[in-house]
Amino acid sequence: MNAEKLGRTVGIGLRVAGRVFGNSLGGAGQSAASVGNAARHAHAQAQDARVHAAGKISRVAGRGVGGFVRPFARIGHILWLEVVGAIFLLIALSVATNLWRLRHDYAAGPDHDKFLLVAGLLALFLYLGLSSFWRARKK
Numbered sequence: 001m002n003a004e005k006l007g008r009t010v011g012i013g014l015r016v017a018g019r020v021f022g023n024s025l026g027g028a029g030q031s032a033a034s035v036g037n038a039a040r041h042a043h044a045q046a047q048d049a050r051v052h053a054a055g056k057i058s059r060v061a062g063r064g065v066g067g068f069v070r071p072f073a074r075i076g077h078i079l080w081l082e083v084v085g086a087i088f089l090l091i092a093l094s095v096a097t098n099l100w101r102l103r104h105d106y107a108a109g110p111d112h113d114k115f116l117l118v119a120g121l122l123a124l125f126l127y128l129g130l131s132s133f134w135r136a137r138k139k
Contacts, residue, residue: 004052008048012041012045015041016041053091074139078136078137078139079134080134081132081136081139082132082133082136084132085128085129085130085131085132085136086129087126087129088125088126088128088129088132089129089130091129092122092124092125092126092129095118095121095122095125096122098118099114099115099118099119099122102114102115103115104117
């Protein structure tokens with residue numbers, strides 16, 4: 001028995017037990033109310049059946065759509081990785097031009113700190129771009 005069915009069974013049992021207990025305390029004057037409660041109970045059961053059927057239909061439709069979309073999602077993810085890798089490599093190219101301008105300050109110079117910073121950025125963007133293409137290839 002799954003959790004949903006168990007919960008419904010326990011809920012219905014508690015409602016029925018509450019009505020029986022209420023009728024025993026209230027006497028015969030509650031008979032009209034119990035008829036109304038029975039009608040509400042039947043309506044609630046019909047509502048539960050509709051909800052259960054709708055849930056089953058949505059699960060089946062979700063599995064069908066998921067099976068259709070899965071190959072496109074894989075291709076889309078690979079394409080996303082390649083686009084992001086290309087963007088990082090373009091940024092790395094831009095940073096490399098700045099590194100080339102600062103090449104004279106490599107060992108010692110007024111912009112030595114700037115050269116080291118730009119070299120670090122170049123290494124970072126090269127790593128990000130190449131690893132993105134590597135991940136796309138592995139998929």
